[in-house]
Structure formats: structure tokens, C-alpha cells
Amino acid sequence: MSTTGKTFFLITADAVCDASLSVVGDSLHPAALLIERSAQDQRILAVGPIAEVGSHPLARSAKRIDRPGEVLLPAFVNAHTHLDLSHIGPRPHSPADGFVSWVDFIREHRHQDEAGIRDAVNLGCDLLRRGGVAAVGDIAGAPMGRPSLVPWQTLSKSGLAGVSFLEFFAIGTTEKQRLETLRSMVDALDATVLGRTRLGLQPHAPNTVSPRAYAYAGELAEQHHLPLMTHLAESIEERLFVAEGIGPQVQLVENLGIWSAEAAADFGHGLSPVQHLGRVLQRYPFTAVHVNQCSDDDLDLLERTTTRLVYCPRASAYFGADLHFGPHRYRDMLDRGLTVALGTDSVVNLPPDDVERSGLSTLDEARFLYERDHTDPTTLLAMATVHGADTLGMDRSHFSLGVGDSPLAVVSIPVKQEPTDPLVRVLESRASPQFLLDTGNTDS
Numbered sequence: 001m002s003t004t005g006k007t008f009f010l011i012t013a014d015a016v017c018d019a020s021l022s023v024v025g026d027s028l029h030p031a032a033l034l035i036e037r038s039a040q041d042q043r044i045l046a047v048g049p050i051a052e053v054g055s056h057p058l059a060r061s062a063k064r065i066d067r068p069g070e071v072l073l074p075a076f077v078n079a080h081t082h083l084d085l086s087h088i089g090p091r092p093h094s095p096a097d098g099f100v101s102w103v104d105f106i107r108e109h110r111h112q113d114e115a116g117i118r119d120a121v122n123l124g125c126d127l128l129r130r131g132g133v134a135a136v137g138d139i140a141g142a143p144m145g146r147p148s149l150v151p152w153q154t155l156s157k158s159g160l161a162g163v164s165f166l167e168f169f170a171i172g173t174t175e176k177q178r179l180e181t182l183r184s185m186v187d188a189l190d191a192t193v194l195g196r197t198r199l200g201l202q203p204h205a206p207n208t209v210s211p212r213a214y215a216y217a218g219e220l221a222e223q224h225h226l227p228l229m230t231h232l233a234e235s236i237e238e239r240l241f242v243a244e245g246i247g248p249q250v251q252l253v254e255n256l257g258i259w260s261a262e263a264a265a266d267f268g269h270g271l272s273p274v275q276h277l278g279r280v281l282q283r284y285p286f287t288a289v290h291v292n293q294c295s296d297d298d299l300d301l302l303e304r305t306t307t308r309l310v311y312c313p314r315a316s317a318y319f320g321a322d323l324h325f326g327p328h329r330y331r332d333m334l335d336r337g338l339t340v341a342l343g344t345d346s347v348v349n350l351p352p353d354d355v356e357r358s359g360l361s362t363l364d365e366a367r368f369l370y371e372r373d374h375t376d377p378t379t380l381l382a383m384a385t386v387h388g389a390d391t392l393g394m395d396r397s398h399f400s401l402g403v404g405d406s407p408l409a410v411v412s413i414p415v416k417q418e419p420t421d422p423l424v425r426v427l428e429s430r431a432s433p434q435f436l437l438d439t440g441n442t443d444s
Contacts, residue, residue: 008045008062009035009437010054013412015422016047016072018401019382023048024422027068033401033410034059041439044405065436067412071422073381074399075134075409075435076362077162077388080229080289080310080343083124084117084141084151085110086360090352095320099235100248102319106348112143114150121154124360127347128160131361132433134408134440135399136162137229137287137310137343137392139202145169145178147185149199156194159440161408163392165202165229170213172258179216186224196440198393200227205234206273207241207249211266214277218284227287227393229310233273233298234290236324242276244268274298281305287391289343292321294329299336308339308391311383313368314354315345334379341388342366342380358432362388363413370427377423409438 012030016023025031032053034046046053053059088109093102111117121138128136140151152164166185170178182201186192192199203209203217214230221228233239240247245268253259267276272293280286282305289310291298302309311330316322330340342362347355354364366380385399397405411433415425435441 005038007037008058009033009037009065010059010062011035011065011067011072011410011436012050013067013070013072014415016401017381017422017426018074018399019378019386020400021047021402022422025049030066030068031072033072034062035410035437037437041406042437044401044403044407047401047403067436069417070412070414071426072401072436073132073411073413073426073433074385074401074407075411075438076132076384076433077135077137077341077392077394077399078128078131078133078344078360078362079137079287079341079388079391080312080345081124081128081136081138081360082141082346083121083136083138083155085120085346085348086124086127087111087116087120088346088348090350090355091348093318093349095323098248099237099319100252103252110141110143114148117143117148117150118154121151122158124347125155125158125160127355127359129435129441130359130432132358132363132411132413132435133360134161134438135388135392135394136160137388138162138164139229140164140166142167142169142204145174147182149185152197152199153194156197159196159438161196161394161398161440163198163200163227163229165200165227167202167204168217169204169208170216171208171210172253172260172263174258175210175213175263179213182217183220186220186226192224192226198227200229202229205231205238206276207238208253210263211277211280214280215283218280221284228284229287229289232277232288232291233293235292235319235321238273239293239324242267242273243270272298274301281307290316290321291333292316292328293325294333299329299332302333302338303336308341309333310341310343310391312343312345313365313372314351315349317368318349331373331375339387339390340383341391342383357430361433363426363433367427377421377427380427381423407437408440410436412436
């Protein structure tokens with residue numbers, strides 16, 4: 001085996017874990033990883049106790065990194081966020097004020113100009129790295145209703161991997177024109193991959209995109225091999241809009257002057273948001289974000305589709321989703337065999353102290369669920385890594401640490417010295433992840 005142009009690293013720690021692996025050591029006999037690194041990627045050659053890994057033929061020539069009192073994990077996936085809102089920072093919100101008042105605030109404070117959008121996305125990328133995130137599903141927002149490729153172009157230069165979902169609105173009197181604009185933008189592209197970042201499509205939500213426009217996006221995505229994502233069943237206002245054709249979100253589109261009798265005919269039929277999009281979800285492979293409202297019938301429908309799901313726990317709590325819909329059913333979804341990944345949503349809905357410490361971290365989402373729901377630690381790590389890879393159409397080996405895997409990065413997390421499961425110690429810790437080997441950062 002040629003070792004030309006390759007560097008080898010032997011990393012030791014109290015434990016090495018991923019969603020299907022747990023190697024536990026101690027201060028005298030640590031767990032270890034042997035990694036082969038080239039200019040573009042890296043590969044796990046051995047993992048296990050130091051005595052075993054140290055006997056590998058290439059271990060003697062490896063650069064050694066010792067991390068006593070820490071646990072090694074693959075880097076995380078943030079499957080849903082809004083990097084172009086990062087400049088706004090965390091802001092308080094009372095669920096009693098309603099979702100539309102928050103939307104009005106975002107519309108007022110988001111950047112409209114390209115330079116401002118670039119700055120916000122770059123800030124968001126820094127916050128992702130602070131949280132140990134190597135791949136992201138970002139929503140490239142549509143300021144003033146105009147789709148923008150600037151977030152994708154900016155993200156592609158960051159070294160992070162993932163998908164930038166081009167957001168659009170298409171309902172009422174402007175539906176046809178907005179779909180034509182979307183098609184012209186996508187058709188004009190020379191490529192739909194820049195750096196490590198793919199372009200995807202994001203019909204915003206059922207209250208801003210008609211069922212016809214969802215199907216149009218599905219067809220366009222098929223033609224250009226683009227992944228699809230949408231917000232779905234997020235708020236009580238969305239439920240009122242879809243099921244009854246009433247409420248503040250109807251008033252919003254009326255005030256924008258784009259509501260029409262044809263658009264209104266699609267709503268008010270007593271359906272849940274999931275059921276409203278049932279035909280679309282059965283035809284096209286969407287990732288649905290939030291799904292705070294989810295009945296047994298909705299679960300049955302989702303189980304018959306290829307839909308993948310992203311849950312943003314702290315965002316759901318921020319908006320008081322449980323007050324309207326009860327506890328989120330992510331565990332029921334997992335029990336049904338559905339893929340559920342973790343996302344943070346935007347920085348706006350996160351606690352300031354968490355952002356200061358760990359940025360846009362899905363590890364903190366997992367910690368939130370562990371503290372609140374006592375969810376199985378291995379399940380939470382899967383939701384923050386390989387399930388996120390599934391939702392973004394990425395290789396699971398990029399977020400795993402088994403022999404032969406090719407992790408995008410390895411992170412290390414300080415933990416308390418206790419004789420408990422290492423993932424429990426990670427989830428009970430408040431320490432931030434630290435990148436050790438990051439293929440997206442040539443300095444690491």
C-alpha cells in the first residue's frame with residue numbers, strides 16, 4: 001500500500017463513539033483511532049483499544065494526538081437552519097404573540113442586499129463550526145419574495161458540506177410568474193454543485209406555496225436532480241390556513257394583495273397540512289421540517305412515502321408548538337421506521353447562552369431532548385449525524401468512525417470522569433465540540 005502524499009494520525013481519548021460504535025477506554029488504556037489523511041479526504045484504518053490500534057503497521061509513523069478526559073465523535077449535521085438570518089442573533093418571543101408577528105419581525109430585519117446576505121451566511125458558517133457541524137441543510141431565503149443564489153454561492157466557499165435549498169413562494173395571483181422565475185434561474189445554471197454544496201429547492205410552506213406549485217417544484221427537481229425540502233405542519237396558524245382557510249396567515253396574503261378565489265379553493269377542506277400535501281409527498285422525495293402537528297393518520301400517510309423529517313426541538317419549544325399540538329411525535333416517527341434528523345432552525349430562536357458557547361449546534365438539540373425526554377443517547381447521536389446525512393443525500397460514512405469510514409471531521413468533547421456511558425457524559429456536558437481533523441479546513 002502506497003503512503004505517498006498521506007499523513008497518519010493516532011488519536012487517543014476516553015472513548016470513541018458514533019451511531020453504531022462505542023469503544024470505551026480509560027486514562028491508562030484509552031480508546032484510539034488511526035486515520036489516514038490525504039489532500040481531499042481521510043479514512044479510518046483502525047479503531048479500538050490503544051493496544052490493538054497501536055499494533056497496526058502504520059501506527060508507528062502516525063502523528064499522535066492525546067485527548068484524555070474527552071470523547072471522540074464524528075462531526076455533526078445541522079439538517080435545517082437559516083444562515084442568512086444569523087446577523088439578527090437570538091431574540092425573545094412569546095408564543096402568545098403568534099407566529100405571524102415573528103414573521104413580520106424577520107421580514108423587517110433580514111438583509112435584502114447581496115453583501116449583507118453574504119456577511120450573514122459567513123457568520124452562520126462560523127456558528128456551525130463552533131457547534132462541531134461539518135454539513136448543513138441551509139435555507140437560501142427569498143428576501144422580498146425573490147429567490148436568491150447568494151447563500152448557496154457563499155456557503156460553497158466555506159468548506160462546509162451539504163445542501164443550500166433555494167426558497168421560493170408561489171401562491172395566488174403571483175404563482176405563475178414566480179414559478180417562471182424559479183425555472184429560469186435553475187435552467188440557467190451551469191452546475192448544481194459548488195464545492196461541497198449542492199443546490200436544492202425549498203417550496204416555503206403550504207400557506208405560501210400552492211399544491212400545484214409544490215408539484216411543479218417536484219418536477220423541476222427531478223429534471224435537475226435537486227433535493228427537496230419544505231416547512232410542514234409547523235404552527236397553529238398554518239393549521240387554520242390549510243384546514244379552515246382562515247386566520248392571520250390568510251390575512252397576511254390578503255394584505256400582500258396576492259390572494260385569489262382560485263387560491264382559496266385549495267384550502268378549507270378540513271385536512272391537516274400533511275394530508276394537504278399527501279399526493280405531492282407520495283410522488284416526490286421531500287424532506288419535511290418541523291411536523292409539529294402529526295396525527296396517527298398523518299403518520300400512516302408519511303409511512304407510505306419516502307419523506308424524511310427534520311425536528312428542531314428548541315425552535316418548537318420557542319414557538320410553543322406543544323401548547324397547540326402536544327408533545328412532538330419524533331419517537332413515534334422513529335418507531336415507524338421514518339428518518340428523523342435534527343436541525344436548529346435559525347439563530348433567532350436559540351438561547352443566547354447556547355449560541356455564545358456552541359453556535360448552531362445540533363449537539364445542543366440532542367442535549368435538550370436528553371434532558372427533557374430522556375431519549376436514548378445512541379438514537380440522539382444518530383439523529384445528529386447519520387440521519388442528517390440521509391436527509392441531505394450524503395454518504396453515512398462521512399459521519400461515522402468505523403474502519404473504512406471517511407469522516408468529514410472528527411470532534412472531541414470534554415466530559416466528566418465518571419464510570420457511565422460516554423454518550424451520557426457527552427449529553428450531560430455543556431462543553432463545546434472541538435474539531436481535530438476537519439477535511440473542510442486545511443488548517444486543522
